[in-house]
Amino acid sequence: MLKQQASEPLSTDVSPWAIVVEDLHLYYRRPRHDATSIKELVLSLLRHRRLSSYEVQALRGVSLSIRKGEVYGIIGRNGAGKSTLFKVLSRLLRPTRGRVRIWGRVVPLLGIGAGFHPELTGRENIYLYSALLGRSKKRTDELFDEIVDFAEIGDFIDAPLRTYSSGMVARLGFAVAMAERPDILLVDEVLAVGDVNFKMKCQRRFEQFAREGSTIVIISHALNVIRDMCNRVTWLHEGRVMTTGPAEDVVREFWRFMQGIRESARPLRVESLKHVA
Amino acid sequence: MTLFYDSAQPRRPFREEIFGLWQYRDLVWLLVWRNLTVRYKRSILGALWSLMDPLLTMVIMTIVFSELLARKVPFFALYLFTGLLIYTFFAQATQNAIANFQQAGRLLTKVYLPRSVFVLVSVSEAMVNFLIGLGIMMGLAWVVKFPITWTWWSVPVALMLSFLVAIGVALALAPLSVLYADIGNIYAALLRLVMYLSAIFYEVDIFSGWPRRLIEINPLYHLILLLREPVYWHRLPNIYSFIYVGLLALALWIMGWKLFLRFVDEAILTL
Numbered sequence: 001m002l003k004q005q006a007s008e009p010l011s012t013d014v015s016p017w018a019i020v021v022e023d024l025h026l027y028y029r030r031p032r033h034d035a036t037s038i039k040e041l042v043l044s045l046l047r048h049r050r051l052s053s054y055e056v057q058a059l060r061g062v063s064l065s066i067r068k069g070e071v072y073g074i075i076g077r078n079g080a081g082k083s084t085l086f087k088v089l090s091r092l093l094r095p096t097r098g099r100v101r102i103w104g105r106v107v108p109l110l111g112i113g114a115g116f117h118p119e120l121t122g123r124e125n126i127y128l129y130s131a132l133l134g135r136s137k138k139r140t141d142e143l144f145d146e147i148v149d150f151a152e153i154g155d156f157i158d159a160p161l162r163t164y165s166s167g168m169v170a171r172l173g174f175a176v177a178m179a180e181r182p183d184i185l186l187v188d189e190v191l192a193v194g195d196v197n198f199k200m201k202c203q204r205r206f207e208q209f210a211r212e213g214s215t216i217v218i219i220s221h222a223l224n225v226i227r228d229m230c231n232r233v234t235w236l237h238e239g240r241v242m243t244t245g246p247a248e249d250v251v252r253e254f255w256r257f258m259q260g261i262r263e264s265a266r267p268l269r270v271e272s273l274k275h276v277a
Numbered sequence: 278m279t280l281f282y283d284s285a286q287p288r289r290p291f292r293e294e295i296f297g298l299w300q301y302r303d304l305v306w307l308l309v310w311r312n313l314t315v316r317y318k319r320s321i322l323g324a325l326w327s328l329m330d331p332l333l334t335m336v337i338m339t340i341v342f343s344e345l346l347a348r349k350v351p352f353f354a355l356y357l358f359t360g361l362l363i364y365t366f367f368a369q370a371t372q373n374a375i376a377n378f379q380q381a382g383r384l385l386t387k388v389y390l391p392r393s394v395f396v397l398v399s400v401s402e403a404m405v406n407f408l409i410g411l412g413i414m415m416g417l418a419w420v421v422k423f424p425i426t427w428t429w430w431s432v433p434v435a436l437m438l439s440f441l442v443a444i445g446v447a448l449a450l451a452p453l454s455v456l457y458a459d460i461g462n463i464y465a466a467l468l469r470l471v472m473y474l475s476a477i478f479y480e481v482d483i484f485s486g487w488p489r490r491l492i493e494i495n496p497l498y499h500l501i502l503l504l505r506e507p508v509y510w511h512r513l514p515n516i517y518s519f520i521y522v523g524l525l526a527l528a529l530w531i532m533g534w535k536l537f538l539r540f541v542d543e544a545i546l547t548l
Contacts (some may be wrong), residue, residue, distance in 0.1 A: 015280070028546065039460040092391045095284045102282040106389075117311060119318045128311060131304035132388050183281075256375045274342075 008039060015103050018184050018215035019066040025097035026059040047269025058084040060239040061098070067230075068103070071216045073207070073230035075223065075254050078235040080247060082219045086186050089217070104215070107133065112173035118162035122153055123247075125161050127177045143179040151175035170197055178202070181209050186227065187218045194246055203229070227251045290538045297368030304390075308398040309405060312377075335361055338464065343477045350480065352423050352509075355414065359505040360477030362410045367443055367497060368468055372401035374447035375454045375461050382455065382548050392541045394425075396447045404440060406466050407461065414508070430505035435503035438526050442496065445529030448537040450545035469499050 028052060059081045074082050087093045088100060090108040115132040118126050124149055130140040148157055151171045156164060164172070178217045187206070196258060206229065210216055221225050226233060233250040235242040243250050298305065317326045338361070339354045350356050377395045385392060411432070418425055454461040473493045481492055492498050499518040506514040 007408055041457065085372050087386075091282060092386060094288075098284075100282070100284040101280060103279070103283050106282075108388070114384055117315060119315050124311070128304075131301070131307045132384070132390065134301060135303075135305045137307075166470065 010227050013227075016067055017065050017070045017071055017101075017102055018070070019064075019217070020083050020087075020101045021062055021064050021088075021098070023086065024059050024062040024085075024095050026058075026081075026098045027055050027057050028086060028093075029053045029055055042103075046109050058239055059088070062236070062239070062241055064241065064244060066215060066217060068215055069210060070232065071218065071230045073216065073226040073233035073250075074219045074236060075221075075226055075233060075251065076151075076236035076242075077258070079238075081239040082236055083188065085236070086188055086217075086219060090184060102184065105176060106184045106186060107182035108186040109177050110187060112170060114172065116169065119160055121160055122148075122157045122164070125172065126176055126208040129173065130179070133177060135180075135273075139180075140265060147172075147175045147179050150178070150205075152198075166193065167198075174198075174202060178205055178209075179211055181214055184215045184217070186208065187220075189218060189220055192264060200214075222252050223255060226266065291534060294391050294393050294415060294534075294538070298393060300304060301391055303397055305394060305401065308381075308394070309402045312398065312402050313405060329430055332367075334365075335513065338478055338535070341387070355418060356422055356505070356509055357422075357461065357478055358410075358414050358417065359508050360475060360501045362414065363408060363501045363504055364475055364477055364497060365410070366403050366407040366439055367446075367471075367500070369406060369442035370400040371464070371468070372449045372451055373402060374451045375464070378421035378451035378544075379455055379548070381452075385545050386548060389517060393448065393534060394535070396444065396451050400440065400443045402437070402449055403443065407439070417504075419546060424472060424511070425509045428511050428513055431507045434519075435500065435507075435514075438522050439500050441526040441530050442486060442500065443524070445526065445531075445533030448533035452537060452540040455544040455547060456540060471495060474498065475501055496522060 025211055060086065062081070074085065078083050084093065084110075085109065088095060089102065090106055117128065120128065126138065126144065127140055129144070131137070132146075135143075150156075151168070151174070153164070153168055154173060156168065161169065185206075206216055218226060218230060229237050230247040232245065233247045234244045235250050235254045286427060322329065335354065336359055338357055342357070343353050349477065376394045377399045381395050415425065417423075450460065452462060454464070473502075474492050475497045476492055481489060484492065499522045502518045503514045503522060506512055506518075
């Protein structure tokens with residue numbers, strides 16, 4: 001069960017790969033003392049001679065290769081390094097060691113609506129978020145009608161965002177991010193928002209993008225979503241790759257593992273396991 | 278598809294930033310415009326408040342100090358305005374950069390953006406206010422029949438150098454004030470000191486000896502001269518001011534980028 005898969009062969013020139021990650025390590029230092037003022041800094045330096053900090057080893061030798069057009073899942077427990085991996089893939093963090101290569105433009109669906117401002121109208125927020133994703137104003141002009149259409153916000157478009165429901169905000173963010181087919185899409189748990197209809201619509205759009213050649217990488221705790229949508233899945237555990245393989249197999253293996261943890265942690269309670277299945 | 282990103286390539290952080298800022302230029306303008314409008318969204322006068330602030334300060338200062346200096350300095354309001362414009366620009370640019378980086382910097386942990394984008398936005402925002410203030414000053418000059426002469430043509434140089442100096446200082450302050458909160462407070466105090474040493478509301482002639490020397494090494498004083506000489510005194514600024522401010526702007530620009538690139542990643546991690 002705990003077999004470590006050998007990393008797959010890598011080609012370099014005309015690449016069939018969208019993402020190749022080789023022996024990726026990501027460590028970062030966190031100060032132990034939390035000196036946020038100069039006084040504290042000086043005191044801490046006097047006391048310990050140097051700043052004490054500890055190292056967080058978020059990723060410890062992860063290798064994986066994702067093909068173009070693949071829908072790829074990343075699963076694992078909280079703190080396994082999934083989000084850290086996404087941050088490296090979206091260039092927010094630099095590898096401590098190892099190599100990451102990406103062929104194509106990455107659009108992360110991470111902080112959906114992170115740039116939204118409550119006092120601005122829906123229209124203004126569309127332009128703002130679109131620009132945050134690196135689009136020019138001209139490009140947003142062209143995409144505008146389709147965004148409004150997909151978000152289903154109708155007449156609210158010129159009302160300030162603070163009057164929107166949380167579902168509407170999520171839909172608007174999603175619609176802006178998904179207005180253009182990206183080469184590579186990173187999806188982090190976004191299907192948690194919106195009603196059933198909207199979820200279906202998003203899923204259809206993912207599928208359409210994948211058919212047209214986009215590579216989609218999904219992090220989710222909803223194992224059924226991963227199993228239904230992904231071709232292949234990598235299971236991360238404590239910063240390392242546990243298994244990589246066909247979605248069905250890896251999800252089953254991971255689920256068994258989680259079940260084992262639950263059983264050892266406390267007496268089996270059938271109700272608490274139902275929602276995982 | 279060609280290789281888009283390779284972590285093994287040597288880093289060129291400065292080039293990445295400059296290239297990125299150019300790529301995201303539409304975002305910079307959107308954020309400038311957003312900051313200018315959002316702040317006053319629920320007020321009746323709206324964005325006009327960004328003009329009211331320097332205008333009200335000027336009115337108050339004119340009333341307070343005209344008694345002291347009115348006989349010596351004709352058109353005192355204009356004299357004051359030239360100093361106040363530069364100082365307000367510089368203070369706004371740098372302090373906004375600190376505040377914006379702290380608030381909006383969280384975005385940098387979620388979306389890939391050039392890291393210096395909020396610094397550029399803050400300084401540009403202050404620059405827009407500066408330009409509006411210049412417009413008001415021209416209007417004022419016209420109303421009180423103050424002559425506007427050809428020497429006004431050197432004003433853009435003052436704008437450019439002010440911009441460079443402000444960018445340099447703001448770049449250094451933004452990440453450092455996140456890492457060490459005291460730096461923001463020390464800077465605020467320093468800024469007040471610099472204000473009193475800038476000959477905004479008095480003439481430098483009233484001092485001699487070391488206080489005067491202190492004023493004359495103050496870069497902000499020279500920036501003010503670059504604006505005040507052509508606008509108020511109808512003569513081109515002293516070449517010494519040009520060289521001093523020019524070299525200083527260059528040094529601050531380089532130092533600002535160095536410090537920014539050195540500390541920005543660390544600062545973002547603590548946000």
